[in-house]
Amino acid sequence: MCQALSAPSPPCTALLSFLFFLLTVVGPVSVSAWRPWPQKNNMNTTDYAFGDSKKYEGSSEFVKLRYHMGPVLTTNITVHTIWYGKWERNQKKIIREFINSISAANSAHPSVAGWWRTVQLYTDQTGANISKSVRLGEEKNDRFYSHGKSLTRLSIQTVIKSAITAKTRPLPINPRSGLYLLLTADDVYVQDFCTSVCGFHYFTFPSLVGYTLPYAWVGNSAKFCPGQCAYPFAVPAYIPNRKPFKSPNGDVGVDGMISVIGHEMAELATNPLANAWYAGQDPSFPVEIADLCEGIYGTGGGGSYTGQVLDARDGATYNMNGIRRRFLVQWVWSHVLNYCTGPNALDH
Known part of the structure; x- marks a missing residue:
C-alpha cells in the first residue's frame, strides 16, 4: 500500500505487525525457501550492508498473498501525471523515461520491462493478466501550488480533482485503465512524509472527486529526508562512516523517487481498489506485492542490505536498464516463485 522509509526501512504498519509477529510469536526460523546470499558471481556487482546484518528474500512459508476477487489493471495502462510545484525539465525527463521503459521490450538486460513482467503474471478472476502496455498519458502542471505547500492525505484527492476539472486542458477521466500519478516537488510536505512513508496509493472517493480513480502520490525527498526516502543515494546521519551510492541520473531526489514510483505502480x-492481490486480513492495511520486497534491489537483499546490484563505468549504481537511462528499482513479489525477484536476479 505504501512505500515505507528505506534506510533501514521501517515498513508500513501492516508489514511491521507481520514481521513483529514472526519475531515474537514464531521466533527465529530457518526454512529452505530462504535463498542464501551467493558467494560468487560473474556480474559487475556491488554488495552494500550496514554492519554484519544481511537479510534475504521473503519466505513462501509465511507469506500468504491471496487474490480477493477484485479487479486488476488488465487493459492498456495510461499514466496521467500531475507535476505539483516547481520541477526542472531534466527531472521530468528522468521520470518520463522510467515510465516509458516499462513497455520498452528492446531495452538491454536487465531491464525495467523485465521487472514489469513479474507484475504481468498477476491475473483477475477471468484469468486475464495485467497489461504489458504502460504509456504516458496527459500531464498537468500545478506550478503555483494551488493547494499550498503542505498537503494532507485527503487534500491530495482535491489536487487530483482540480486536475480533472480544470477549465483548460483537464486530465481525462479514465476509471478503467487510468493511473493518476501525483508527484510533489522537493519543497512540498505531505502528511506522514519522511516519518513513515515516501509514497502511497489508493483510489479517489466519488463523494469528493466525483469518480473512483486509482492514484499514487510520491514526493521528492531531496530537501526533507533524502537519507530516508532517497536511500541508498543518501545515507541517514545516524549511520556513520557509510558512503552513499552514486545516483545513475545525477539527481538524488528524483533517482530516489523512481523506486517509489515503481513500488506504487x-x-x-x-490492487487498484484494495480488493485484489494482498496479504493480511485487513484490506485497510494490506501487505502488497512491493511491500513484501521493501529494500530488496538484488539477490540476497532485504532490510538494510540492498542486495547485489550493478556498477556503471561512471561509478553510479543501478539494477535495471531503461530506454536510454539506468535506474535502481526495488524488486516485487512473484506469486509464481513465492519470493521476491527482479531482472537482475543471479539465479535467472
Missing part, C-alpha cells in the same frame, strides 16, 4: 496494477 506495481501495487496499483495488482
Whole structure:
C-alpha cells in the first residue's frame, strides 16, 4: 500500500505487525525457501550492508498473498501525471523515461520491462493478466501550488480533482485503465512524509472527486529526508562512516523517487481498489506485492542490505536498464516463485 522509509526501512504498519509477529510469536526460523546470499558471481556487482546484518528474500512459508476477487489493471495502462510545484525539465525527463521503459521490450538486460513482467503474471478472476502496455498519458502542471505547500492525505484527492476539472486542458477521466500519478516537488510536505512513508496509493472517493480513480502520490525527498526516502543515494546521519551510492541520473531526489514510483505502480496494477492481490486480513492495511520486497534491489537483499546490484563505468549504481537511462528499482513479489525477484536476479 505504501512505500515505507528505506534506510533501514521501517515498513508500513501492516508489514511491521507481520514481521513483529514472526519475531515474537514464531521466533527465529530457518526454512529452505530462504535463498542464501551467493558467494560468487560473474556480474559487475556491488554488495552494500550496514554492519554484519544481511537479510534475504521473503519466505513462501509465511507469506500468504491471496487474490480477493477484485479487479486488476488488465487493459492498456495510461499514466496521467500531475507535476505539483516547481520541477526542472531534466527531472521530468528522468521520470518520463522510467515510465516509458516499462513497455520498452528492446531495452538491454536487465531491464525495467523485465521487472514489469513479474507484475504481468498477476491475473483477475477471468484469468486475464495485467497489461504489458504502460504509456504516458496527459500531464498537468500545478506550478503555483494551488493547494499550498503542505498537503494532507485527503487534500491530495482535491489536487487530483482540480486536475480533472480544470477549465483548460483537464486530465481525462479514465476509471478503467487510468493511473493518476501525483508527484510533489522537493519543497512540498505531505502528511506522514519522511516519518513513515515516501509514497502511497489508493483510489479517489466519488463523494469528493466525483469518480473512483486509482492514484499514487510520491514526493521528492531531496530537501526533507533524502537519507530516508532517497536511500541508498543518501545515507541517514545516524549511520556513520557509510558512503552513499552514486545516483545513475545525477539527481538524488528524483533517482530516489523512481523506486517509489515503481513500488506504487506495481501495487496499483495488482490492487487498484484494495480488493485484489494482498496479504493480511485487513484490506485497510494490506501487505502488497512491493511491500513484501521493501529494500530488496538484488539477490540476497532485504532490510538494510540492498542486495547485489550493478556498477556503471561512471561509478553510479543501478539494477535495471531503461530506454536510454539506468535506474535502481526495488524488486516485487512473484506469486509464481513465492519470493521476491527482479531482472537482475543471479539465479535467472
